[in-house]
Amino acid sequence: MNNIRFSDESLALVQKMIQRYPEGRQKSALIPMLHVAQAEFDGWLAPEVMDYIASLLNIQPVEVYEVASFYSMFNLKPVGKCVIEVCRTSSCWLLGAEDVIRHLENKLSVKVGGTTTDGMFTLKSVECLGSCGTAPMMQVGADYYENLTLPKVDQLVEKFRHDGKRKCYTDQPENVTI
Amino acid sequence: MGKKLLLQHDHVPGIHSYEVYRKHGGYASVEKAMKQLSAEAVVEEIKKSGLRGRGGAGFPTGMKWSFLAKPPGVPRYLVCNADESEPGTFKDRYLMERHPHLLIEGMITSSFALGANTSYIYIRGEYFYVSRILEKAIEEAYANGWLGKNILGTGYDLDLYVQVGAGAYICGEETALLESLEGKRGNPRIKPPFPAIAGLYGCPTVVNNVETIAAVVPIVTMGGDEYAKIGIGKSTGTKLISASGHINKPGVYEIELGVPVEEFIYSEEYCGGIKNGKQLKAVVAGGSSVPILPAHLILKTVNGEPRLMSYESLSDGGFATGTMLGSGGFIVMDEDTSIVKNLWNFTRFYHHESCGQCSPCREGTGWMEKILHRILHGHGKISDIDLLWDIQGKIEGKTICPLGDAAAWPVAAAIRHFRSEFEEYVKNPGSIQDVKHYYRLNNLTEA
Structure with a gap:
């Protein structure tokens, strides 16, 4: 300690x-x-x-x-450098969240909840993140990535791999869209 | 074009900044409240406006404010509920992201009316980037004398802070939110006492939704009577609707309450019709908690009247044939949507989000998820449908907070309106596709 x-x-x-x-x-x-x-x-x-x-x-x-232990954003076990959280609820689900999750599972060779062997990515599926009008979506760090397609997911994964991004509460979010 | 009171400057570039917001009449409600009116007079205007809570319950805001206890020497608090987590709802995020000063202005005017000298905006942790936008707007408001000591020379002091949550749907329930703000688990409190008597730190507290607080701005500026002329009947004013699902134009729309549902779904001004030219199957009109309605009942009431986007019209017919306006999370489903799968998705959500405090909800949501799961995967029995019905009835009204009701209502409504579809899953499991993935997703072994 x-x-x-x-x-x-x-x-x-x-x-x-x-x-x-x-x-x-x-x-x-x-x-x-x-x-x-x-x-x-x-x-x-x-x-x-x-x-x-x-x-x-x-x-x-x-x-x-x-x-x-009560709040879902707190991790009580080690995670990868980059935590990918895919929304799985309601409108995201209606518009293909399952496909995004399955695609990421295959691409990263990891099951939901798991971390890649190189310690780079943790894949999570999470409940509604309030992005239903831009479904499907995922959150990485502070940032929302919306209107996902599988090619877009591929591009993002490469970007994260390159940037070594991790969830960082103290950094300025990068894609504030105002 | 319907009347817009909250998003009328939506297309003004830079409206999120103080200068532009001020140039477009921003902070006028604070000036009016503090210089022309009194705290009591602002409460009166809110009462006259007929404003109802925009978070989902629809309780009259003026009445909620007038319940606030005012014992001498005890601080009072205003807490803004920005925990927006109801599936299908994203209007508060939109409003805070694009119009942060509207919320800040509403917080100042409302805090003044309630006599609160410290106020908090409790925002869900996932909206971290939005909290940054709000913090910047708050800094600007301090710098320009709208927050801090002796605002506008009136002797009134106000400090405003943003508090970030950490991922818990339950914290949208106002007493769970207060627990969370006190640094605890989000377990809802037993009521009474209500927050108006004993809320944050045991002090009198008002908790209002983001959109409710924002609506205070036009009400004070235009006057409660003028606001009450907008809308229809007891559904006064405008409402932000989060439209999503199988529609051509998903997004946040500000509607004057009373727009026909049919117009909202099909007109180019709003949702622009069903995606890919498909047919409408069902709508969840007010966030995942409200009863789902099949196309014929969402477009028309059981008496054949056109259904309107208003508190009264959507609830016409009770739960037998109606639903609720709720949070305005309008989820549209096309003809290919499986109601059973969708219900399983919702039920999994409630099971995940139950705080675990009351056994009917903690156990019942898990049972419902499991039973739906086995129906989905071809292992269901006809008696399972009755079992689901039985369980939801044993959750509703038997828990400390409304999460129990919110978990029970979607199940009841789906069975009420789409029972044959559940039976089809039981009788003809061959029609089910893509089952293995669900097991993997949840780390379950196939039964």
Whole structure:
């Protein structure tokens, strides 16, 4: 546990987060802090990382574990450098999400939930990401990739392989479309 | 062209920036509320407007606001529900991404009306990039004196923060959202007390949907009475509809409440008809939780009246022949869609998203998913259809929060309107294709 510590930059961000809440309600910063921790410590929350967060907030470790295990965005086991999350619900499903998932499974030689042997990709299927009008879609890191076709998926996978992209809460999303 | 109150500047380049938004009349509602009206008068305008909660329940906003307890010396909070997770719904994302200042302005005017000095926008974690857009808009609002201390010299102070969630549909339920905002698991609270009495940190709190808060802006600017003239009957104003599925023009449309459903689906102004020239089979009109309706019942009520996009018309006939406007997540299905498969997809969603607190929901959603799975894969029995019916009836109304109802209603409606299709899956499993993939997807072994 001693060697787990936020970078100065993350620590400053976390201190700023804690100030958003009234005195005595600092636990409210837990979820945003876990996002920062996950981004900094290899995309997942190891027990010692969660213990470190508990010590920063002065709460019991179990209060962190119970939260981390409740929310689907927190990974409790190691993931690849690039986590591909394909929406599988409703309109995405009506418009071919299964084909996208199957295509990625074949292309990456990995089953949903698994990580490629080179540690590059983790493939997940997730519930509705609010992109139904631009279905099918997937999320990688902070970014949404919409109106997917299989050739488009191929191009994106090559791009991710090249960029070595990983889920990063602290980076600016790249494709903000305004 | 219908009236637009929220997206009227949708095509103005740079409307997401402070300067452009201000140039187009932005922040006028804050000036009017603070300089010409009082906090109480703003609440009155909202009551007069007839605005109903745009998140799905449709509860009158003015009434919700007037329930807010005001014990002296106790802080009050306004929390914006931007957890938009109802399958088929993406209007709040659209609004926040393109018109962030409209939400910020609504938050300021509403916080002033409610006497809140700290407000939060709770946004789902997956919308992280949208949270960045909001944070930038909030910075601009602070820099221009709309947030912070002594706003417009009135002595009123307001701080506004964005809180990011982490992936949990249940956090769209207002008390689960408050739990999550307090740094806990998103388990809904037992009510009463309602948040208006004991909400965030045990203090009086109002939780409103993004679109509801945004609608406060035109209501205050134009006056509640004027707003109430728009729309039809008790469905006043405009509504953002998220249209998706098998249509030619998916997207977010602002409609004046009362547009005929048929016009909404087929006119070029909206959905532009069914994709690939196919026939309409069914519609889920208000997000995955509301009852699915077959084509003939979504286009016309059981009495043969044209069905309208309004709270009353969509619910005409009750659940026997009607549905709900809900969140406005309008999912269109063509003639080739399997209702059974679609229902399994929805049921898997509710099973995944049940918080696990109440046994009817925690167990029932899992059972329904499993039974639908076996029907889909040719191992179903006719009695399974009755079993599904039985289970959904034992979830509905028997849980702390409405997720139980939301999981039960789609099952009931699919069986009510499409029972023969379920029977076909049982009697003629050979008609089923592509079954193995589902097993692999879920790491299940074939039964």
